Amino acid sequence: MPTKPKKTAKSAKAVAAPKHQNTRLWLMYPPKKITEPIIWQISQKFKVVTNVRQASVTGEIGIVCLELSGLRPEVKATIKWLVGLGISVEPVEISVVES
């Protein structure tokens, strides 16, 4: 199987252009955020493409399964902004760290 590629000191590419990535997430909204157009706001604030794959909303929780595509710094900034709003942002696997 492929292992981690060796980084050479001269490989300028590693420090240059940020990479494009697709990140699959579950967002869980607290009740007071459910009515806010969060996904629309993402596309206004960040250069990322949003692609909703599943969603369910009740009075108590909003759950959205979302793919974010864009350059890595933009995707990271989007996640940081969501977390700042009090939205729980989980990877698609949800709990990767287990006991």
Place this chain on the structure above:
Amino acid sequence: MANEKSFMKALKCRECGHEYPLAATHVCEFDFGPLEVVYDYEAIRGSLTRASIESRAKNMWRYRELLPVAGEPTVGNQVGYTTLVKADRLAKRLGIRELWIKNDAVNYPTLSFKDRVVSVALSRAVELGFTTVACASTGNLANSVAANAAAAGLKAYVFIPADLEHGKVINSLVYGANVIGIKGHYDEVNRLCAEIAGKYGWAFVNVNMRPYYAEGSKSMGFEIQEQLGWRIPQHTVIPMASGSLLTKIHKSYQEFSKLGLVSNTKWKIHGAQATGCNPISAAQKQGLDFFKPVKPNTIAKSLAIGTPADGFYSLRVMKETGGHSDDVSDDEIREGIKLLAECEGIFAETAGGVTVGVAKKLIASGKIPAEDSAVLCITGNGLKTLDAVVNSVGQTREIRPSLREFEGLLETEDAACKA
């Protein structure tokens, strides 16, 4: 068991049913739902009988047709077939007619049920050509991956939160695993681990190998049924972190009854959590079919998952079988550990204290009727969580090397007992 035939058919999305090839993949491309292994039960029926199982070695692979490997398993040939103990003294204390303890506190080699899931994940990883395995874990899973990878000659990476107590890390480092501590909040560590899992071509046991990995838990349920004399217990009490073990024990009962290995009697599946991390039991008690994430704060670290990946499916299993759920405080957990130790001579970790404590509550409230029979799943060893009970097990009494002093000590005790 000279059987090189695969009984797996495909990976299938639990949400939309779309099927995928049997590769190292775990998420549906359409709705990001989790994938699960599906089997050819017709073919299994021709190969797996009570007699064929009983003729095989006493380990978890005696049910190999129902486990997700294509050929002979290469990891875990000593794992499983732990004892099912008839717990008469504990039954009396809890007020139930019949009680059994499935004792994975002594599972081989790392003293928790995780050796079952890891054996399956690593066996399948070897089949798929991987040479490096990985996991993200704060305890039992890390220990098990490190040990089983060492024995199988695989390279292992174990990711942990950097602030994990050193004692827990030794149980992984000793096997020569590469242990990487990640600084940051749990959520950040969790997201980074998911990213690493996606980026490197490794068998990440609980990420890209998860459909195979999770199936390993069924072996605990297969063994319970066989050891009970080929029957399904009326009640099974199971500790829940992600909720995976609970759903898989249920699946094991469904599969044995579908194959006619046991008669299809009614069973109830009950889930146990700690009050300090009870997203699933809180939802069950409120009658909800979804859970709300929580921030864990409990001594039962092995069950401390605030956003359980199989929470939704666990709630469904409890609902379908008419089971219940409850949770217990840290003090009740310690009491549960002591009760099991004092009645049955079994020292369980905090997850075991949770299971015993919740069983006690369910029996006391009549949710498990006193005239019924129940199995408690004990999933890990008490030697791993000594800190949790260090101040609640009493103290040694010291004397000088003098017989007179010892007799004096016995006399004061006698007097105290009579008073």
